[in-house]
Structures are given as structure tokens and as C-alpha cells.
Amino acid sequence: MTLHALPVGGRARVQDVADQPLRVRMASMGLRAGAEVAMLVHAASGARIVRVGDARLTLARELAVAITVEPLHVQ
Amino acid sequence: MCSECQTTGGAAITRTAPVVALLGRPNVGKSTLFSRLAGVHRKMGNWPATTVEVGTATITVDGRAIELLDLPGTASLSPISPDEALACDLVVDAGVDVVLTVVDASNIARCLFLLSQAREISAHVIVALTMTDIAERRGIHLDVDGLARELGVPVIPVIPRTGEGMDRIRTAIADAVALPHVPHHPVHFDDASEAAQRLTWVSAVMARHVERREERPTLTDRVDRVVTAPVLGSVVLLAVLWVVFQATTTLAAPLQDLLDRLMNRTIGGQVATWLQQLAPTAPWLRGLIVDGVIAGVGTLLTFLPVMSIMFLLLAILEDSGYMARAAVVADHLMRVAGLPGKALLPLLVGFGCNVPAVSSTRSVGDARHRILAGLVVPFTACSARLAVYVFVAGIFFGNRAGTVVFCMYLVSISLVVVGSLLFRTLFFRGVAREPLLIELPPYRLPTTKFVFADAWLRVRGFLQEAGGIVVATVLIVWFLMSVPLGGAGFAATPVADSAYGAMARAVAPVFAPAGFDDWHTTGALVTGFVAKEVVITSWAQNYALVDASQHFDRATLARNLRQDLTRSSGGHPDAAVIAFLVFLTAYTPCVATVGAQRREFGWRWAATGMVTQVLFAWAIAVVVFQALRALGVG
Numbered sequence: 001m002t003l004h005a006l007p008v009g010g011r012a013r014v015q016d017v018a019d020q021p022l023r024v025r026m027a028s029m030g031l032r033a034g035a036e037v038a039m040l041v042h043a044a045s046g047a048r049i050v051r052v053g054d055a056r057l058t059l060a061r062e063l064a065v066a067i068t069v070e071p072l073h074v075q
Numbered sequence: 076m077c078s079e080c081q082t083t084g085g086a087a088i089t090r091t092a093p094v095v096a097l098l099g100r101p102n103v104g105k106s107t108l109f110s111r112l113a114g115v116h117r118k119m120g121n122w123p124a125t126t127v128e129v130g131t132a133t134i135t136v137d138g139r140a141i142e143l144l145d146l147p148g149t150a151s152l153s154p155i156s157p158d159e160a161l162a163c164d165l166v167v168d169a170g171v172d173v174v175l176t177v178v179d180a181s182n183i184a185r186c187l188f189l190l191s192q193a194r195e196i197s198a199h200v201i202v203a204l205t206m207t208d209i210a211e212r213r214g215i216h217l218d219v220d221g222l223a224r225e226l227g228v229p230v231i232p233v234i235p236r237t238g239e240g241m242d243r244i245r246t247a248i249a250d251a252v253a254l255p256h257v258p259h260h261p262v263h264f265d266d267a268s269e270a271a272q273r274l275t276w277v278s279a280v281m282a283r284h285v286e287r288r289e290e291r292p293t294l295t296d297r298v299d300r301v302v303t304a305p306v307l308g309s310v311v312l313l314a315v316l317w318v319v320f321q322a323t324t325t326l327a328a329p330l331q332d333l334l335d336r337l338m339n340r341t342i343g344g345q346v347a348t349w350l351q352q353l354a355p356t357a358p359w360l361r362g363l364i365v366d367g368v369i370a371g372v373g374t375l376l377t378f379l380p381v382m383s384i385m386f387l388l389l390a391i392l393e394d395s396g397y398m399a400r401a402a403v404v405a406d407h408l409m410r411v412a413g414l415p416g417k418a419l420l421p422l423l424v425g426f427g428c429n430v431p432a433v434s435s436t437r438s439v440g441d442a443r444h445r446i447l448a449g450l451v452v453p454f455t456a457c458s459a460r461l462a463v464y465v466f467v468a469g470i471f472f473g474n475r476a477g478t479v480v481f482c483m484y485l486v487s488i489s490l491v492v493v494g495s496l497l498f499r500t501l502f503f504r505g506v507a508r509e510p511l512l513i514e515l516p517p518y519r520l521p522t523t524k525f526v527f528a529d530a531w532l533r534v535r536g537f538l539q540e541a542g543g544i545v546v547a548t549v550l551i552v553w554f555l556m557s558v559p560l561g562g563a564g565f566a567a568t569p570v571a572d573s574a575y576g577a578m579a580r581a582v583a584p585v586f587a588p589a590g591f592d593d594w595h596t597t598g599a600l601v602t603g604f605v606a607k608e609v610v611i612t613s614w615a616q617n618y619a620l621v622d623a624s625q626h627f628d629r630a631t632l633a634r635n636l637r638q639d640l641t642r643s644s645g646g647h648p649d650a651a652v653i654a655f656l657v658f659l660t661a662y663t664p665c666v667a668t669v670g671a672q673r674r675e676f677g678w679r680w681a682a683t684g685m686v687t688q689v690l691f692a693w694a695i696a697v698v699v700f701q702a703l704r705a706l707g708v709g
Contacts (some may be wrong), residue, residue, distance in 0.1 A: 026148055030274075045406065055182050058303075063511075
């Protein structure tokens with residue numbers, strides 16, 4: 001599934017980040033394959049607020065759909 | 076030098092003392108630490124040949140002078156914006172001796188990424204660890220000593236707000252500058268595989284020295300769910316803006332009136348009487364001092380209340396963390412104009428007053444987007460223009476006046492969108508409109524000290540750098556109005572026979588295709604360059620309707636205007652008036668705005684913006700007049 005589709009409260013591991021101009025930027029912010037993300041808020045205009053490590057990141061819809069994630073089940 | 080660094084035009088420092096540079100991600104408490112270290116010696120300004128703001132200060136540590144540099148916040152040393160490029164440039168090239176890296180304990184992984192790059196560049200790195208209290212609250216525990224051993228650099232927990240840890244920072248700086256200067260290594264940090272290695276290193280360091288407890292949804296999460304929600308977020312944003320405007324107008328308006336009365340009546344009146352007695356044969360001296368200098372300083376001072384209050388409120392929004400959320404909500408809307416979400420705020424501020432709006436573009440971040448936002452701010456119809464709309468619409472459109480005023484706001488909004496696209500095409504063709512990707516700082520209570528210091532810095536900067544231009548322009552207009560071309564003496568001539576009148580006549584034919592080839596009106600537009608609220612008085616002056624007590628009869632002015640515009644438009648006065656209002660909305664709002672642009676972006680951009688606006692305003696005024704005339708508007 002895409003990161004965009006992850007429900008609020010859900011956790012997931014990033015599988016792949018599609019190649020686009022902000023890919024390196026996202027990697028430097030921690031959004032790269034293998035990273036664990038938690039969905040915090042589904043915001044206005046399809047933007048998503050996620051926790052990556054200790055940071056809260058907001059990303060636009062088009063970036064969130066470019067990230068493929070595998071949902072994790074919390075024990 | 077790293078390959079991306081060249082955009083800043085080769086910044087360099089003239090070294091007179093050891094240089095300590097503060098490096099850190101945005102929102103890690105870097106500037107608060109800088110203020111704390113620099114104290115009263117703190118200076119802010121654009122770095123030479125750039126529009127990037129850098130703080131500098133010369134401080135004394137252990138009896139030794141130290142040059143402090145507060146670099147722009149940067150996520151990494153592989154820069155993506157001019158601000159980041161400058162930070163990168165300065166660290167690598169500028170002969171920095173010590174890199175004081177600010178690390179946010181509550182967001183340590185991301186800060187370690189930047190720190191690992193800094194360590195490769197500089198032999199002398201000190202780590203100031205901020206936000207340890209927030210980290211503790213979030214269940215993050217750091218082994219500070221272990222971290223220092225692993226990194227091989229001093230790691231000092233600080234609380235800049237209270238000053239805790241400052242002594243240790245000063246000692247560490249003194250120790251580091253005592254060591255021999257080691258030139259920084261030129262390193263390229265733009266390789267993706269290298270970034271991946273760095274992240275692996277960060278994870279390993281984190282695993283050894285950072286302990287985390289499982290987290291629950293924080294208050295920040297719960298607040299964010301409300302303030303960034305699709306509909307509710309916009310409602311909250313509008314409510315916040317309403318409060319900002321309400322507070323600004325209710326608090327600033329009485330102060331503005333008070334300053335105006337104080338300057339023009341009390342001081343101006345007193346000085347006039349005084350000069351009358353002292354030099355009764357030199358009315359020009361009275362004119363120069365009262366109508367020139369005092370009126371000029373008065374014009375400048377009337378901007379102060381609105382600027383101070385607006386800046387205070389904006390500093391509160393910024394420091395509290397809300398500004399970043401407003402950017403999220405506004406992003407989609409601003410995309411229409413090709414601007415980032417953060418540009419919404421300056422533009423909305425512009426509808427109150429363009430001058431603080433230009434200064435508040437600083438919150439936009441990326442330098443090119445900031446200049447673009449600063450260039451379109453003048454298209455927002457400020458409250459001074461509203462006064463002219465109401466007056467003119469009242470004269471010409473009677474009970475349809477409200478609709479006309481409303482339409483002028485629609486025109487203003489369209490101008491922002493079209494103007495932004497125009498400026499992009501003209502000057503920023505290569506600048507991509509990037510999708511929203513920002514980090515949200517946690518909410519916190521704004522600190523009084525930071526908020527006041529920030530507001531004062533902006534106001535002082537405006538007075539220093541825009542003040543001269545405002546006063547000079549008022550003086551020039553006074554001078555032109557005083558130079559007689561008829562038989563009267565200097566400063567005793569009717570406006571029609573002055574150099575100003577002659578200039579207005581010379582300019583007037585340019586506006587023939589827009590329907591207002593009439594010197595009374597073009598003259599008012601020239602005066603309108605000083606401030607838009609004086610357009611109406613200037614009209615009255617040009618028709619010689621103003622009596623000694625500064626009063627004039629509105630009905631007579633209306634009759635004169637209608638008569639002259641009917642003639643100049645060939646029988647289409649309404650079309651000419653609408654074209655006039657459109658021109659008034661689009662051309663340079665006032666000299667104070669140009670002064671603010673000069674301060675923020677330099678002369679070149681201020682002048683470019685001004686010329687483009689006037690040409691653009693003329694072009695659409697012509698189009699509007701010709702179209703309305705063709706449609707048969709009276």
C-alpha cells in the first residue's frame with residue numbers, strides 16, 4: 001500500500017520510495033527504504049503528518065503516494 | 076568547495092578574530108542559543124551579495140574576541156536552497172575555526188546526520204544539546220557522556236532560555252579556539268549511497284546511546300488533528316488571522332491617530348508658530364521644516380504601531396509552532412499562484428498593510444520564494460487603498476459603491492495570482508514549485524524575550540533602512556510643489572503652477588489610453604507613491620479646494636473629478652474611474668513598501684519590482700478602460 005493510504009494510528013515500514021526530485025531530500029529526513037513510520041494525522045488536501053524517528057514530517061499527497069509501505073502489526 | 080555552494084556568489088569573511096559558526100537544523104533552538112551567547116552584540120542582516128539572513132556578533136570569551144556567526148538553519152550540508160547553500164558555503168570556505176553544532180535531543184537522529192557531516196569538515200566541533208526537557212517528556216533518554224566519547228567531541232546540554240550550560244559552552248569555545256586553526260576539508264555531500272551509509276552510522280549511534288520508551292499520542296498529535304484537518308484547519312486558520320487583524324487594527328489605529336496628531340498638529344503646529352515668529356520673511360523655511368521634515372518623519376512614525384503589533388503577533392505564531400501548521404493548511408490554496416503555503420501569511424498581512432507584509436516574507440524560508448512573495452505583496456489591497464476605493468466608489472457609483480469596492484478586492488486577489496505567475500515567468504523561470512515537505516516543530520509556549528527581541532529587530536531594521544527613503548520622498552514632493560513656474564514665490568505658488576503641477580501634466584498623456592489623461596488625477600497618483608491615503612487630499616489640493624484648516628468640500632471635488640474624467644475619457648467617466656482604481660491597486664503601494672523591499676531583498680529587486688508593477692498596472696488599466704468602453708460602460 002502507499003503511505004498515503006495508511007490509517008491514522010497505523011505503523012508501517014517503508015519498502016520503496018519512487019524516483020522523483022525530492023527523493024534525496026526525503027531520505028535525508030529519514031524517509032527511505034527500511035524506515036519505520038507512524039501515521040499521525042490525515043491533514044487538509046491529502047497531506048499526511050507522520051512520525052519518522054523523532055521527527056514529525058508533513059508531506060504533500062503526491063509525495064505520500066510515491067512511498068510504498070508494508071503495514072506493521074503492533075503487538 | 077562543495078559543488079552546490081556556488082549559488083551564493085562566493086561569500087567570505089574578513090577574519091579579524093577566531094570565527095565560531097552555529098550550525099543546526101531549523102527549529103532546534105539555534106537562534107535562541109545565539110541570542111543568549113551574543114547578548115546585546117547581536118546583529119541581523121542579509122549576508123553580502125545574498126538575500127539570506129545571517130546573525131553576527133563579536134563577543135569576548137576568556138578575554139579573547141570571538142566572531143560568532145548564526146548560520147541559516149540547514150537540514151544537511153548538501154544544500155537545496157540558497158539559505159542552505161550559504162550555510163554550507165560559510166562552513167566550508169569562510170575560514171570558520173569552530174563549528175558549534177546545535178543538536179535537538181528530542182529529534183536526535185536527524186541532527187546526528189548533519190553533525191556527522193560537520194565532523195568530516197571541521198576538526199573543531201562542539202555539540203550544544205538542546206530540548207533535553209522535551210526529550211525526557213517524550214520518553215527519550217540520552218547517554219550524554221557515552222555520546223561525547225563515541226563522537227569524540229564535547230557534548231554540552233544547554234537550556235538557552237534560562238542560560239543553563241552557557242558557561243560550559245563558553246569554556247569549550249575558549250578551549251577550541253586556543254588550538255591551532257585547521258582549514259576545513261572540501262567535501263562533497265551529494266551522493267545518495269554516502270547518505271545511506273551515514274544513516275546506518277546514525278542508527279548505530281542511536282542504538283548505543285539513546286533509549287526510548289513506547290510513545291502515546293502526544294498533545295501535539297491531538298492538536299495537529301484539529302488544526303490541520305481538511306475543513307476545521309481552515310476555520311482555525313481564518314480565526315487566528317481574524318484575531319491577528321482585529322488585534323492589529325484595534326490596538327494600532329488609536330496609536331496611529333495619536334502619533335499623527337502629535338506630529339502634524341502638536342509638534343508641526345508649534346514649530347510653525349515658532350518659525351513664523353522667528354523668521355516671518357521666510358515661509359519656505361516653515362514649509363521645509365513643517366511640510367517636509369516633520370510630515371516625513373510623521374509618515375514614517377505612523378507605520379510603527381501597525382508594524383510593531385503585527386510583528387509581535389507573527390513572532391508569537393512562529394515561536395509557538397503554529398506557523399508551520401498554517402503552511403500545511405494553506406499549501407493547496409497557494410499552489411494556484413505558484414507560491415508555497417508559507418507565503419499565505421505575508422499576503423494576508425498585506426491586506427492590512429504592505430510594509431510589515433514584505434518583512435514577514437522572512438518566514439517563507441526558501442530565498443527565491445521569499446523574493447517572489449515580497450514582489451507580489453504590493454498587489455494586496457491594503458487598508459489605505461480601501462479608503463480611496465470607498466471615496467471614489469461613493470462619488471461615482473452611488474448605491475453600487477459596495478459592489479465596486481468588493482470587486483476591487485477580487486481584482487487585488489487576481490493580481491496576486493497573475494502577478495506571481497508574471498514574476499515567475501520573468502525572473503524565476505527555473506524555480507520549481509515543490510510539493511510540501513516540512514518538519515513540524517512541537518508546540519511550545521512562546522518566550523516573551525524571543526518574541527519582543529524578534530519584533531524589535533524587525534522594526535529597528537525598517538527604521539534604519541527604510542526611514543531615509545520615506546522622509547526623502549516626502550521632502551522631494553514638498554520641494555516640487557514649492558518650486559514656482561508661474562509668477563509666485565518659492566513655497567507660495569498654487570499647485571497648478573508648481574514644478575509638481577508641470578510634472579503631472581507631462582505624465583498625464585501617458586494615461587490617455589486608460590481614460591484618465593488629466594493632471595489633477597495623475598498628480599494624485601504621483602503623491603500616492605508617498606502613501607495611498609493621501610491620494611484624496613492630493614486631489615483636493617490639485618483642484619485648489621483645500622482651505623487653511625486642511626478641509627475641503629467633497630461635493631465640489633466630486634463635481635470637478637466627474638467633469639474632468641468625462642472629458643479625458645471621451646464620455647466614459649465610469650470606465651475611466653474603474654481603470655484608475657485598477658491602476659491604483661496594481662502600482663507601487665507606497666515608498667515605505669519599497670523601503671521594506673530594499674531592506675529585505677536589496678535595491679535591485681526593489682527597483683525591478685517597482686518598474687514591473689508600474690508597467691503592469693498601466694497595461695491592465697488600459698485593457699480595463701478599453702474593454703469597458705467597448706462594452707458601452709458610461
